[in-house]
Amino acid sequence: MAKIYPDLYQFTELLQPIRLSVHQYLLLTEEPALIQTGAITQAQATLPQIQKLLGGKSLKYILISHFESDECGGLAVVLKAYPEAVPVCSEITARQLWGFGLAQKVIIKKPGERLSGNDFTFTTIAYPSEMHMWEGVLFLEEKRGILFTSDLMFQMGETQGIVVESSWKEAIQASGADQLPNLAMQTKMVEDLKGLHPSFVASGHGPCIKIIN
Numbered sequence: 001m002a003k004i005y006p007d008l009y010q011f012t013e014l015l016q017p018i019r020l021s022v023h024q025y026l027l028l029t030e031e032p033a034l035i036q037t038g039a040i041t042q043a044q045a046t047l048p049q050i051q052k053l054l055g056g057k058s059l060k061y062i063l064i065s066h067f068e069s070d071e072c073g074g075l076a077v078v079l080k081a082y083p084e085a086v087p088v089c090s091e092i093t094a095r096q097l098w099g100f101g102l103a104q105k106v107i108i109k110k111p112g113e114r115l116s117g118n119d120f121t122f123t124t125i126a127y128p129s130e131m132h133m134w135e136g137v138l139f140l141e142e143k144r145g146i147l148f149t150s151d152l153m154f155q156m157g158e159t160q161g162i163v164v165e166s167s168w169k170e171a172i173q174a175s176g177a178d179q180l181p182n183l184a185m186q187t188k189m190v191e192d193l194k195g196l197h198p199s200f201v202a203s204g205h206g207p208c209i210k211i212i213n
Helices: 040-054 075-081 091-099 168-173 183-194
Strands: 002-005 008-015 020-027 033-035 061-063 086-089 114-116 121-127 136-141 146-154 163-166 200-205 208-211
Touching: 002 200, 008 040, 008 200, 020 040, 040 075, 061 075, 086 091, 121 183, 163 168, 168 183, 168 208
Parallel strands: 033 061, 061 086, 146 200, 163 208
Antiparallel strands: 002 008, 008 020, 020 033, 020 200, 114 121, 121 136, 136 146, 200 208
């Protein structure tokens, strides 16, 4: 566990032998939000740490960018400990959560919509990451300027607690937008990113990025 940014804690599982760091995040505010659950093994390992940080607080939201094992594989583990927590995701992910019996109460967000609490506001950004490249979502916490990029900014290696500095322009150029399967998707993703002004990038895999001008 590492406090990686104000109010933000990072939890990491290193997948061997490929040396891939899988990050979860807890935004510890008045209404705490967990960003990604990790797979079952990660959720089981990190849950005691999350519970210690929360103390007597309840977990309010679980933000899920798309339906994949490291994004929401441990959802049942987290919901067993915090049954009042509500997953927030795209419509496609919600269908999977309902279909696999992982969650029934879900908040669906389309790109450009907001989720506001007492001490945060998340805006969703379109991210074609679901099966068949359907639309998932990324989350930007506006008050702190934290962009949670899931698989978009991807780097192998042991990157727990590591923060590098970059301009936003350079970060966009180094993102995985050019790995999307067609030019239209690539162009839209880049244009959407250019319209953002984050201060900090919390990656799903790889180092976090402090944005400098």
